[in-house]
Amino acid sequence: MGANIENIEFIHGNMMDLDWSVYNAFYLYNPFMENVYSPSIIDETVSLKLEYYYKYIDVVRRKLSLLPLGTRVVTYHGFGGDMPHGYRLVSSRSFDSDYLMCWVKETTWVPTLYFDHEGTPSP
Secondary structure (H helix, E strand, O other): OOOOOOOOOOOOOOHHHOOHHHOOEEEEOOOOHHHOOHHHOOOOOOOOOHHHHHHHHHHHHHHHHOOOOOOEEEEEOOOOOOOOOOEEEEEEEEEOOEEEEEEEEOOOOOOOOEEOOOOOEEO
């Protein structure tokens, strides 16, 4: 049963290993919650830890920061962290239990240093 949609590709893997620079739009639906809230577990074959939750949020912020102007991000229930500098909220609509939000990267800002949830600098 396929939708027969063109220009779409599903990739099975870890987002940390993906080259985000080849894409111009992303959809994030609370992707890391299963690391902090056990009723949210969707894959029992994956190791879950609170430290992964913070690590993945940091990785998403870094990868989004490096993308070109015009990059779009849609979130539903967020992704666990704040959008990086340079992204502007262009649309927000109430939907079911949260908001569907659309962000567009409009200014360039080069991050120099991020800190993890314990305040430790990370490269």
